[in-house]
Amino acid sequence: MSLAKQCKFFGHIITIEKALAIRDAAQAKERKTLAFECVKCGKAVRPHNSGDRCAAHFVHLSRNPECIFIDPPRDC
Ligand SMILES: [Zn+2]
Numbered sequence: 001m002s003l004a005k006q007c008k009f010f011g012h013i014i015t016i017e018k019a020l021a022i023r024d025a026a027q028a029k030e031r032k033t034l035a036f037e038c039v040k041c042g043k044a045v046r047p048h049n050s051g052d053r054c055a056a057h058f059v060h061l062s063r064n065p066e067c068i069f070i071d072p073p074r075d076c
Pocket residue numbers: 038039040041042043060064067068069
């Protein structure tokens with residue numbers, strides 16, 4: 001069990017830092033259309049900025065308990 005630090009974006013593996021940069025560069029209305037996918041389960045994920053208690057990571061848009069990548073609490 002671990003936090004996801006990479007995702008798949010248009011067939012390429014990219015880092016969380018890259019994904020955050022892509023998201024931040026996108027217009028607000030474009031952000032929903034950014035197709036970040038979990039490298040393990042292939043489901044849609046979104047990049048999450050680092051917080052007080054954890055480093056930047058990806059979370060599944062819909063929680064996926066079957067995936068090895070965990071989705072930490074929302075206040076993380
Ligand atoms: Zn996954």
